[in-house]
Amino acid sequence: MANRYSFWSLLRHGLKHHQSWQPAWKSPRPKDRYDVIIVGGGGHGLAAAYYLAREHGVKNIAVLEKGWLGSGNSARNTTIIRSNYLWDESAFLFEHSLKLWEGLSQDLNFNVLFSQRGVMNVGHTLQDMRDIERRVNANLLNGVDAVILTPRQIKERVPLIDIGPGARYPVMGASFQPRGGVARHDAVVWGFARAASDLGVDLIEQCEVHDFIVENGCIKGVNTSQGPILAERVGCSASGHNSVLAATAGIRLPLESHPLQALVSESLKPALDTVVMSNAVHAYISQSDKGEFVIGAGIDGYVGYGQRGSPHVIEHTLSAIVEMFPTLSRVRMNRQWGGIVDVTPDANPIIGKTRVKGLYFNCGWGTGGFKATPGAGHLFAHTIAHDAPHPINAPFSIERFLTGRLVDEHGASAVAH
Amino acid sequence: MFLIYCPYCKATREEEEFHNAGEAFIARPADPEAASDEEWGDYLFMRKNPKGWHWEQWQHAAGCGRVFAVKRHTLSYRIAGSWTLAAGKALFLQEGGV
Amino acid sequence: MSDALFQPYARSPLDPLDLAGQAVRPSPENGAWANEVRLLAYLTLRGDSADPAYARAVRTVCGLSLPDAGRYVSGVAGVLLWRSPNECLLLTSRRQAASLRVALVEAFAGLLAEVVDQSGGLTTVYLAGAEQVTVLRHMGGYDFGSLEPGQAIATVFGKTAAVVMRADAHGVHLIVRRSFAAYLWALLARSARPYAFTVGRLPAAGTDPVLCLQEGATVLDRQDRVAV
């Protein structure tokens, strides 16, 4: 890498007052034609471009982003990373990703601050505990790390949590994935952008794709706000907006785009060392390295592209947080925001081909695709390069909605993030 | 947070009284057994999910319990109006809805 | 064992809170006070309000015309609240309930209509005091200041829903499901805390069409009223 980052490079550039840094990524003008165009410069799209260039030797790739790189959900998520999914198909998918996370900073030569501080899913009812047993056993047998914690053990790790019997939904136990954690969301985008750019991928910002150019059932390119751009293959990874784009090629997708909100507190001294999620009480919380509590809310029930939801959703979320962490009620919310998540009926993504030859979709990640960023990019790249899915993403085709072979994560582990 | 007019209560109320009940006017195939897997899958799962005007159903869950049609813009969040399902469908068809 | 051995007793949903034991005569310092209107009878009437035969049947039995959306009507039979285009709720006294029910069932014969007894499933909380509207505004987002005598609407209160009807300027009635009554009460008591909330003794019925449905309801005694 021309412009390697290290402690020494910091020293070196520091002596030059940092006036000698190279651009993290280049911003070329779009060419007329590419081998592969990726629509959507979020983490997923950038990762796909990176792996296409790195692992599949594709030379001529562009990522088209309508705003700034990472301006979608990549900028807005609560950064929870885990792979303790129930079904084999999803466990393999997310574990594939988690493994990539584990070497990602080094791979990209960009510290994405991936912090394996563990993810805890708290159970409050007997049925929660049955589900936790089931999931933890399935995880272990799939090679995914998982343990069950007693309320005492939970309290040891999370002193702020109320495990008393007085709670409306007392804590009965939890599943815990030690390898899970959080990462710095923006850094993931920049790291992939930089690495992809370094491999010659053209990253085109402020370039909105209006529609697909399709001839005789084959993709020919895209029309954009910067004019038409031709390509042999187009991969669409435009989280939130996939239905809108698919519709321009006459493709219907099983997606609904909903607002999903999150918020942060003011920055505080370390007080929470793992990620805590509760489905029954509806609360998700972690503390970032900078010190703010990062809290995810529930989904707003309506279709919304406004990147904002309704305030009562935030109020409910905080009432749940205060229920689980009664000591936090004097802590203050600093900022709240929303993203647009496209949700599938079985809460699992679609990564696959469409009936337009050369057009691929990576979508439907709903409330939980940040953790999949490297994995999804990797598998999407494979699918585009081979015009066929990788065995890991083969179950996640659009066809499953026609055959009925859903991979329904709502079932026993309806944990959203 | 929306203010939604319920055509049955004839009143405008806070969003919290309602449940969104998804895209409106998705007709169940008249003879499901005659539908192909593809047609059935389309009916079950595929959604318009437009960025723009959207015909959707809301149920006045905390009020009269009725389901009715709302035409809402999914980007600006503006609401063009609420109608009973029958009246809404007529308008929807008149607009060329399919 | 013969039936004569049994001495059935009824418990209203808020009896476990022993409101009767706590009730005091509210003073003007109490910005808000409330109590349960115990053990009324509740009949849900189902039928299309646009169907004249149905409306006629209701009128014949209850002496009441069907209420308009968001309103109620009252008479000797009790209070008839609009719930939806094909549903009304009749609040009545336990005394009259059985006979009304039989009469309604008869009157509905051949119609697309029915009577469903809900007497075990609902209760009413009476809220009064100078700050009654403020207390409601703490509890829910409906514009309670605009709720006038004659109106009855259903709305959300936190994580439940209830019907609110205003009989007169003195107070409002909240009609709630049995299993949510304790929650609604807790929310109300909590919301009313800043206003010297108390459990108040219910006043004489006066012209309040709900209060007068109670067993042994008495007629208005001005002294019993707290100025609003």
Next chain:
Amino acid sequence: MSGYRVSRPSQRIDRDQTVRFRFNGRDYSGFAGDTLASALIANGVTLLGRSFKYGRPRGIVGAGPEEPNALVQLEDGARTVPDVKATQIELYPGLSARSCSGWPSLALDLKSLLGRCGRFMPPGFYYKTFMAPVRAWPVYEKIIRKAAGFGTAPTANDPDFYDHLHHHVDVLVVGGGACGLWAALLAGRAGLKTLLVDDQNEAGGWLLSEASARIDGLAAIDWVASRRAELDALPNVAVLTRTTAFAHHDLNLVQAVERLQDHLPAEARRADQPRERLHRIRAGHVILAAGAIERPLVFGNNDLPGVLTAAAAQTYLNRYGVVVGRTILLLTHNDAAYDTARDLALAGSRVTVIDVRQRGAAPARHAAVIAAGATVLTGFGIAEVRGGNRVRAARLVRLDPLSLKATGKGPVLNADCVLSSGGLTATVHLYCHNGGRPLWDEERLSFVAPAGGRDDMCCVGAVAGYWGLGEALRQTHETLGAWLAARGLGAAGQAPQADDIPAAPTRRVFRIPDGRRPGAGAKAFVDFQNDVTAADIHIAVLENYRSVEHVKRYTALGFGTDQGKLSNINGFAIAAEALGKPIASVGTTTYRPAYTPVSFGALAGPHARETFDPERHTAMHARHVAAGAAFERVGQWMRPHYFPRPGEDLHAAVARECLAARQGVAVMDATTLGKIDVKGPDAREFLNRVYSNAWSKLEPGKCRYGLMLDENGMVMDDGVTACLADDHFHMTTTTGGAARVLSWLERWHQTEWPDLKVFFTSTTDHWCTTAVVGPKSRDVLMRLCSDIDFAMDAFKFMDWRDGTVAGLPARVFRISFSGEVAYEINVEASYGDYVWQSVLAAGKDFGITPYGTESMHVLRAEKGFIIVGQDSDGSMTPFDLGMAWAVGMKKPFSFLGRRSLTRSDTVRDDRKQLVGLLTDDPAAVLTEGAQLLSSPQVTIPADMRGHVTSSYFSAYLGRSIALAVVKGGAASGGETVYAWSGGQVTAARIVSSVFVDPQGERQHV
């Protein structure tokens, strides 16, 4: 800085009331009316904190919500609040606070040593290092985390409470400065229901800081008092102070938080009042009069304690009678700051105005400061401030008159305080929260809210860029006048008159050049809280973080608890310069709630603790409590889990309860099941459509078990439905599914089949259900009921009867979830307690035993009855569950879910299917949730066949039993599978899921 108190008129403090308080362990005193910040300055305290990244010493910069540095931890123990801005804390007797940063101490901070190497910590520092060795990262991270964060989260439960209050008003005015007051008055006079909120402790806004302003011939402060009095007299107007409108949502829903108690001494805080109140305001129209906040200029070491904004100094002086320094340098690019210089000079400070403009201020302003005794230097800027922990001097720089370059060195001037005025930044936040974009005003050098407002909002005064008091009031008056007139609400009369002194043009500068190479000079801070310097912004752009959002995210500009109130415009301007673009096209970052931070408690409001979520109880609940039941939460319901006798644990109690049900008689509260009254000529047809099984032949007096599928063919609910009459049914649902099923029925009816004549009415709360179970149950029933014939042939299994139980009208269902003879008595819930007691009394001689959900589960599992949600999970069809008998594939109408049952995936025979399991070791009880393997040898990833859904020790059978779902299980009878749980492997045989009485004889006796 060496602040001190002067005595001047028109101050907002009460010198007769001394207030003692504690800061960082030392005692101080101030006056009533002070903020913590003003009192600290008056006491000469300058060092309040350490910066986030470099540990640099920091003091107070601002005087209000814009303060980035002076974050303190207010109070200790349960009432502690972290990260409060000292500028927003009203002083009260006994207040105690401490700095949020500095380790080991504020004076001696370790981070500041590291900070000396700040040169090697550019933006993106963390992303560029700590990558090797991989394993060391957790260690690095721990240290990084320790160094981050300001205050400490409380560790004791909050003793206070919070509430919400909803408003519906015609007009909401945000901001109670001159313009807000006037707008509220006009709206109020026009008879509109008007609410005014202001975040400070009294109305007046900037006028409280502006001693010399006059309106309509009155001193500003008197004008405020009389306007306020007039507002208070209007019955249709309400004014809330200490109330911050922090979010604006669609359709003019504004959230505002009112602080009711934190300004009071502990003993004056009232337990019956909330600490904070969240107002949710629905306004027909919002009038945004949020004013503006002065921003500093950017120059070297502009973060040293003792460097403040000029406006803050003016506020401290005029509002609190506190002078911020004795020798003051005031750096400005505009005329307005001359007023500050004048006031400070008159108060006795030695003031030097350093005006970056060649020509300085307009003559009147210039003359006024000279007359007051100040000195003016024009054409200079400050290159860098000097000092250690506080300002000692500043080095000036001569500026090129045209190009804004440093053209030469300037003098070094001693000072104990440096003020700067970079112009006003309009407080446009609420205009932008739901997508509104502010406009760049090149003349006023600020993003402003458009003076024209929009459909639902007027923007008046400084927020729209009207800096002069006279013009601001005029614009307010005209805007309101036009708005009222458009609504036929009459003319507004005369605008209040105030004079605007003519001003010389402002010089367009944000960063003062220091004449050094880029990055080489002293650090010049843009965002104090996040240690973002002007150089950092340049580096970000150099590295291609060119979108303003990238700049924000890469440098953390505007990320702090002040959300960039002081820093954003400077940051955008510096980025624009680096990008070579106009500011307008660079734009702003997105404004999001909260305008200022809001406590979680206020947002949660009443939905906390006992009112967090309804806890639903049955009519017999008190009896269960008295009987010592342990409870299980099922949905919102509390159900008895088991009824232990002294010394019994769950297993002992359950064994006893189950045996009672199988051998004698037991009783359970089954009230929580959902119940729906279904009536109408098409009721039967409707049931046929929504259940998978057939209903055409069910006669009155009979019951039937029904299975409900979703359209995807998966089991969603089940329950027994009784035919009351040909057109009338009593449906039951699962406890957790009641609301969902009712809404499911309603939606299908209303949307798809409105022509079917049927009503659904929930009766869940009306009926209370007592299940009497066991061979002796009939005897118990017969003691309670004389008008039902309980003879085997008269009242068969799956019949129901109307009758009188314990003297009450009742519906008695002969149904069984245990396989025993059993009756469910339904009576009006008002009598639930009584009937429960009556049943216990009637059953006493038979040893009737109350039992809970756990025994219910064991009894049903012994019979192979499923629990939807436990044995199924939304991915099971009726066939998977071995319930083909409950699917009427031949029914004429294609019932909900039917079509899905024939898709290629749903007809596979290797789907997971429900089976029974018997462990080889009869004492071994499998873990619910254990995974099933075909072989005891485990290779990872293992090929999982399914999992254990239900597992119990059956006291009746004297051994364990389990239900499971297994791939291809239906055809695998007799096969041994291995249940794997946490590494433990237990062998078990696949058997029929019915363990007790497979012929079903027991319930037919």
